[in-house]
Amino acid sequence: MQSGKKNQNSEATGWLMAFPATAIIGLFIIVPFLLGFYFAFTNQRFISPNPTEYVGTSNFHQLLDLGVLTLEPERDTATQEIKKDAAGALTYPTVRSLTRNNPDMPYFNGMREWFSWHSGDNIKVVVARDVVFMKAIVNTFIFVLVVAPLQGGIALLLALMINQKLPGINFFRTIYFMPVVVSIVVVSLLWRFIYSGDNGLLNALLGFFTFGAFKPVDWLGNPATALPSIIAMSIWQAVGFHMVIWLSGLQTIPVSLYEASDIEGATSWQKFRFVTWPGLRNTAILVLVVITMQAFTLFSQVAVMTQGGPVDSTQTIVFQAVQRGYAKQDIATGSAISVILFALVITISLIQRYLTRESNT
Amino acid sequence: MSTPTTSLKPSAWRYVPLVLVALIFVFPLEFMIMSSLKPSEQLLADSNSFRAFLPVGDISLNNYVAAFARAPVALFLFNSVFITATTVALALFFCSVAAFSFVFLQWRGRDTIMTVLLTTLVIPIEIIAVPLLLLVNQLPWVGLHGFSTGWLNSYQVQIIPFSADALTVYLFVQYFKDLPKELIEAARIEGASWWQIYYKVIMPLAGPVTATAAILKFLAMYNQFLWPLMVTQAEEYRPVMVGLQYFFQLNIAWGEVMAYLTLITVPVLIFYLLLQRAFIASIASTGIKG
Amino acid sequence: MKKLIFGGMMMASLMASTVAYAATDLTMWYHGAGNDVEKKIVMGLIEDFNKSQADFAVKLEQFPQAAYNDSVTAAAVAGKLPDILDVDGPVMPSWAWAGYMAPLTVDPAAYAKFLPGPIGKYNGKVYSVGLWDAAVALVGRKSVLEANGIRIPTVDKPWTGEEFDAALLKIQASGKFEYPFDLGMAWKGEWYPYAFSPFLQSFGGDIVNRDGYKTADGTLNGAEAVKFGKWWQSLFTRKLVPGTSQSPADRDTGLASGKYALSWNGNWAALGMVDKFKDDVVFMPAPDFGKGPKIGAASWQFGVSAASKHQDGANKFIQFALQDKYLTQFSDGIGLIPPTPESAAASNNYKAGGPMEVFFGLSKAQATLRPVYPGYPVAAKVFEKALSDLANGSEVQATLDAAADEITKDIEKNKNYTK
The missing domain is CATH 3.40.190.10 (Periplasmic binding protein-like II)
Structure with missing residues (x-):
């Protein structure tokens, strides 16, 4: 009897306690998300006098459709011989001539070249309906794949440095953590100065330390260096946070294990490999998951520093969602991007959970 | 935590890498603060040499005076602090109590609701901003001036939608899961109600996770930009990040920009430096629970 | 310290509201936040208007230019536009098409002598007029x-x-x-x-x-x-x-x-x-x-919100603002091109022999509107x-x-x- 009453009590109290958070998250995150999910299947505009219409999955097709075209060398219409230009090179029809008003290939209508490669005399062209969005997806994945291990690794290195028993070590720990508490917008503005091409601080410092051997680089203005520059800055800003998480992991490893390995004459590397690392497994999973989640939503740095350029080298999924939904007033496409992002991140977190399942006891 | 022991004899060289790394973390902030003291032309001229880090040349607080004249900086700071503090307090309460319910209480639908809530962890504000705007514009409010519809231009529109979030719930859930169940059992046998257990038994043990959640929430709120920009058409409700836009005129006065950046960053830095021991200790102990 | 500041602000707003007593309030949005000179001129213009008649009192809300369009578009979507709003010329057709702006009822004679750039026309109707042009x-x-x-x-x-x-x-x-x-x-x-x-x-x-x-x-x-x-x-x-x-x-x-x-x-x-x-x-x-x-051609212009309940007052204000002396004030203050020959002649920089006279000629001779469509x-x-x-x-x-x-x-x- 007693326990039955208790359960009833816990039923009501449980609901009551969970209610405020559930209601707020439900109303202000889930409902707008579902609303966005609905917009993704319509032609909703930010401002428009036209009524909203259901358009099925066309927004997703616009964003995601891909195809492969094979370009054959042009042949002389009469002789069927392969034509060559003055320099002796083969000539090919343009992609646009095939993807525009071409009744033979209705699926390809309006598509653009994403990338291509030679296969014998032919050229294989991967075409996409929305090349910019494809680049945004690729860049986001690059960002995640580089940042997750690199930031995690550097953070671990810093944690090992900070874990030394030295007087004043707390001072350094404080300093390393400091950028974490500075707004990413502020950080991005400062680094725009630092990365500046002609008279930036970074070029000046690198020039100084290499005695002038270093040639100035236009860090954010060059498609090859823009994304790496954003990656470096993002790591600089966030690494302190993960350093502290590692540090906590390090400090849970019993000192007796290190003492034992000292007795056996282990080198520093052996100690790290066989004592420290195994003890950090759970921490590693936490660090990896948190960094991955954050990395997928890369936005502010891009918005402040590069606006997706130069030549789409820093486009990201969230930046595109905001660009389409807000700046270009196309809420439907912006919402479709949000849905795609959501599906991607959920998939990846499920995979991560599956891969790390044994240790997640 | 690592309490340095004096029994070790550190050689100076062990500090070399520590100091070098410290310089990397400090130099942009140093650059910001020094630049805020210089006239714009000098700031720009200095920005490609070591002078960027030194208080040399024409040093004054003129940029700060000018920044206060250009924009109601004190108002923006007040708004940001008020909005952030209120949101953090609400979120800590709502989310810890929900996490408590998810972890310790049995009720129908619990697991489903928790799973759905935690899934929203991956939805950033940027991608729901527009539908959220349409939504809050339809919501009723009862305030000093009576009943009204639409939350634009208010504090509540910047506070309430963020007063609970999946990350905060998640942090508390992870932490509560590792607390010994016996504590609860004992208190139940003594006849304590669930609410009593929440605030007398569990929350006193939740200091570290509360601090971690508070810091993360604080940073996320203080740094909000897109949302306040969309919902504050009246100056009186604008926070610091929207205020930043006041400084991007034609012919940007960079000295003033640096002064403003310093003004909005330094309070957070001081807050952090004062509490850094607790900050880091708390994050560290939450980390273990992951 | 903070209390002092806020006390001061409350006082200021109380005083403002006593001045506005008995008149119908009109809100106006302007993109000049953070620009002191511009703010002073706009405030002066508003003060003159409020004193010139007893029916309407214009109140100003300022936005930083860099965030103006985003912020105002959000407000438009939410149906929260003010009576009088400031719009960048080429954006006007978009807002007019969406039904956020009402055609002006200002007497066309008030802008008959204007350069073509500052006049915002869409579908044959004038929706906005600027107090200056830029070149x-x-x-x-x-x-x-x-x-x-x-x-x-x-x-x-x-x-x-x-x-x-x-x-x-x-x-x-x-x-x-x-x-x-x-x-x-x-x-x-x-x-x-x-x-x-x-x-x-x-x-x-x-x-x-x-x-x-x-x-x-x-x-x-x-x-x-x-x-x-x-x-x-x-x-x-x-x-x-x-x-x-x-x-x-x-x-x-x-x-x-x-x-x-x-x-x-x-x-x-x-x-x-x-x-x-x-x-x-x-x-x-x-x-x-x-x-x-x-x-x-075309810079910032003033228009009337379609949702305004006092469109007559809003138009009255705009007509008031089109007087040559304000055109000259804006030009002298922020270097913009006065849109009429008279206001140009009275200005420091665009009068005959003034250092920027050439711009008036440029604007007249070369100015081309950006595409006029929503x-x-x-x-x-x-x-x-x-x-x-x-x-x-x-x-x-x-x-x-x-x-x-x-x-x-x-x-x-x-x-x-x-x-």
Whole structure:
């Protein structure tokens, strides 16, 4: 009897306690998300006098459709011989001539070249309906794949440095953590100065330390260096946070294990490999998951520093969602991007959970 | 935590890498603060040499005076602090109590609701901003001036939608899961109600996770930009990040920009430096629970 | 401290509301937050209006320009627009089409003498009027041009495209400048279509086909546009201009500090140049790339919200604001072009013999409106991206094709922007 009453009590109290958070998250995150999910299947505009219409999955097709075209060398219409230009090179029809008003290939209508490669005399062209969005997806994945291990690794290195028993070590720990508490917008503005091409601080410092051997680089203005520059800055800003998480992991490893390995004459590397690392497994999973989640939503740095350029080298999924939904007033496409992002991140977190399942006891 | 022991004899060289790394973390902030003291032309001229880090040349607080004249900086700071503090307090309460319910209480639908809530962890504000705007514009409010519809231009529109979030719930859930169940059992046998257990038994043990959640929430709120920009058409409700836009005129006065950046960053830095021991200790102990 | 400040603010707002007693409040939004001079002039204008009659009291809400359009669009969507609002000329058709703005009922005589740029017309109706226009010119120094043996162009005889190109190469060869010319690539956003689409038009292309506004195919990616694109890209490949990563600080100070020899800049920045170089400064017209020299027209303008319950009052205010003395005040304060001959004659800078008189002529002779259709905000973003990509080396035809496609697709998606 007693326990039955208790359960009833816990039923009501449980609901009551969970209610405020559930209601707020439900109303202000889930409902707008579902609303966005609905917009993704319509032609909703930010401002428009036209009524909203259901358009099925066309927004997703616009964003995601891909195809492969094979370009054959042009042949002389009469002789069927392969034509060559003055320099002796083969000539090919343009992609646009095939993807525009071409009744033979209705699926390809309006598509653009994403990338291509030679296969014998032919050229294989991967075409996409929305090349910019494809680049945004690729860049986001690059960002995640580089940042997750690199930031995690550097953070671990810093944690090992900070874990030394030295007087004043707390001072350094404080300093390393400091950028974490500075707004990413502020950080991005400062680094725009630092990365500046002609008279930036970074070029000046690198020039100084290499005695002038270093040639100035236009860090954010060059498609090859823009994304790496954003990656470096993002790591600089966030690494302190993960350093502290590692540090906590390090400090849970019993000192007796290190003492034992000292007795056996282990080198520093052996100690790290066989004592420290195994003890950090759970921490590693936490660090990896948190960094991955954050990395997928890369936005502010891009918005402040590069606006997706130069030549789409820093486009990201969230930046595109905001660009389409807000700046270009196309809420439907912006919402479709949000849905795609959501599906991607959920998939990846499920995979991560599956891969790390044994240790997640 | 690592309490340095004096029994070790550190050689100076062990500090070399520590100091070098410290310089990397400090130099942009140093650059910001020094630049805020210089006239714009000098700031720009200095920005490609070591002078960027030194208080040399024409040093004054003129940029700060000018920044206060250009924009109601004190108002923006007040708004940001008020909005952030209120949101953090609400979120800590709502989310810890929900996490408590998810972890310790049995009720129908619990697991489903928790799973759905935690899934929203991956939805950033940027991608729901527009539908959220349409939504809050339809919501009723009862305030000093009576009943009204639409939350634009208010504090509540910047506070309430963020007063609970999946990350905060998640942090508390992870932490509560590792607390010994016996504590609860004992208190139940003594006849304590669930609410009593929440605030007398569990929350006193939740200091570290509360601090971690508070810091993360604080940073996320203080740094909000897109949302306040969309919902504050009246100056009186604008926070610091929207205020930043006041400084991007034609012919940007960079000295003033640096002064403003310093003004909005330094309070957070001081807050952090004062509490850094607790900050880091708390994050560290939450980390273990992951 | 804080209490003091807030006490002060409360007092101020109390006083403001006693002044407004018995009159109907009109709210007005303006983009000048953070600009003290501009704020003072607007406040003065509002004060004069409020004193001039007893029916209406205008109250000002200020926005920082950099966030104005985003913030106002959000408010428009939420149906929370003020009575009187400030709108960037080319954005007006979008808001008018969406039903956010009402046509003006101001007596047309009030703006009969205006330059064409400040008058915002859409579908044959006037929706907004500006108290000024803005113009862009090639800013340079006589001494530099003369030293390099370059002819100084005039409104009657501007440089041809070839002359312009040759001039840049000559200056580059002199080796005295980091770059011979500065386009202002650091100013992202509306600057790109405003400042650079006239070049495209001078080549014979355009952002969109203005004949019915149904497509951009052929105008943005036709032969003339490609010619423009190649020339544009060559400015960057030949290192004649700084690229998209130019720092905003260099944009602001580069000409004055001698980094650049010429700059493509607006009249709002002209006062600084006059101060710096005195008589040596010269404001020159846009080059003629074949279809005549062209510069952008239309700046910020005032309009009336369709949701306003007091449209009569809002129109009354706008009519009041169109008086010559306010036109002159704005011009004197922030260097903008006064839109009538009278206000120009009364102004410090645009009167006969004034240092910026030439801009009035430029505005009259060369000003071309940006495409007047509701899809402009989208087309502007697309155009901006295309020009950035070209500056960073993307293939010209493919880039312009993609831009033309996107603009056309947007028009189709919006059912040709007809209601």
